[in-house]
Amino acid sequence: MAKVAREMVERAGVNVDQLLELLVKNAAAELTTYYYYTILRVNLIGLDGEGIKEIAEVARIEDRNHFEALVPRIYELGGKLPNCMKEFHDTSACPPANLPKGPRDIKAMLQTLVEAERCAVRGYTHICNLTAGKDHRTYDLALAILNEEIEHESWFSEFLGEGPSGHFMRHGETSPFVSKFLK
Amino acid sequence: MREITLDELRTADGREGRPAWIGYGGRVYDVTGSFLWKGGVHEARHAAGRDLTAELEDAPHGVEFVERFPMVGRLITKGGST
Numbered sequence: 001m002a003k004v005a006r007e008m009v010e011r012a013g014v015n016v017d018q019l020l021e022l023l024v025k026n027a028a029a030e031l032t033t034y035y036y037y038t039i040l041r042v043n044l045i046g047l048d049g050e051g052i053k054e055i056a057e058v059a060r061i062e063d064r065n066h067f068e069a070l071v072p073r074i075y076e077l078g079g080k081l082p083n084c085m086k087e088f089h090d091t092s093a094c095p096p097a098n099l100p101k102g103p104r105d106i107k108a109m110l111q112t113l114v115e116a117e118r119c120a121v122r123g124y125t126h127i128c129n130l131t132a133g134k135d136h137r138t139y140d141l142a143l144a145i146l147n148e149e150i151e152h153e154s155w156f157s158e159f160l161g162e163g164p165s166g167h168f169m170r171h172g173e174t175s176p177f178v179s180k181f182l183k
Numbered sequence: 184m185r186e187i188t189l190d191e192l193r194t195a196d197g198r199e200g201r202p203a204w205i206g207y208g209g210r211v212y213d214v215t216g217s218f219l220w221k222g223g224v225h226e227a228r229h230a231a232g233r234d235l236t237a238e239l240e241d242a243p244h245g246v247e248f249v250e251r252f253p254m255v256g257r258l259i260t261k262g263g264s265t
Contacts, residue, residue: 018227018228021227022226022227022228025226025227090221091221092218093219093226094219095218095219096218122243122244123226123243125243126226126242126243129241129243
């Protein structure tokens with residue numbers, strides 16, 4: 001644990017235990033999403049599915065990166081991950097992104113994907129709001145993740161016909177915002 | 184519509200198998216089955232069994248997330264409905 005780092009955050013008025021619970025819940029959301037997106041990606045097939053497979057894969061890998069980036073901050077602040085994987089799954093900040101009943105229903109798949117991203121956008125916005133000007137390191141991390149989650153949301157939203165995302169998909173390395181926390 | 188007092192609402196805190204109800208805008212909603220309200224707590228900050236009208240103002244979502252749950256009744260205080 002980074003004792004003084006935690007103390008600074010506490011002195012700034014942040015309820016660190018509550019923040020840790022949120023960080024663990026969001027770490028659970030990232031890792032479980034990585035798992036559920038694996039199943040979704042496998043089922044994105046055919047003429048319509050293949051077009052979405054690559055962005056689903058990028059979102060999947062970046063969500064795993066988010067999990068990896070969150071874990072050190074949890075331990076720095078004196079928190080820990082649950083020993084039990086099932087408990088960890090059930091504590092997730094977002095509902096499971098289950099494969100729709102009609103796994104060839106591409107629109108239903110996209111709805112599942114976009115809802116998962118929207119849940120994440122809400123969650124990291126909330127963490128940013130709680131830590132802004134108080135816990136600079138957690139804020140920086142949550143903001144980096146938020147940037148990527150917003151891009152994921154806009155990609156899937158575009159495929160649903162809700163309007164242009166405004167940018168291209170990734171070329172080359174993943175996690176342009178979060179990668180600095182992974183080095 | 185069923186009338187629910189604050190005392191009655193407090194007993195539906197979602198713990199130890201009890202139902203999880205929340206108050207919002209003078210109405211009471213049943214969030215028992217929600218993945219995001221397991222154990223009667225939402226996002227580590229919001230507890231079931233209470234009127235969350237004020238807390239929702241700071242939430243990163245709107246009232247539509249509350250209104251999608253089944254409504255149990257109308258929340259009343261000593262002086263009448265809230």
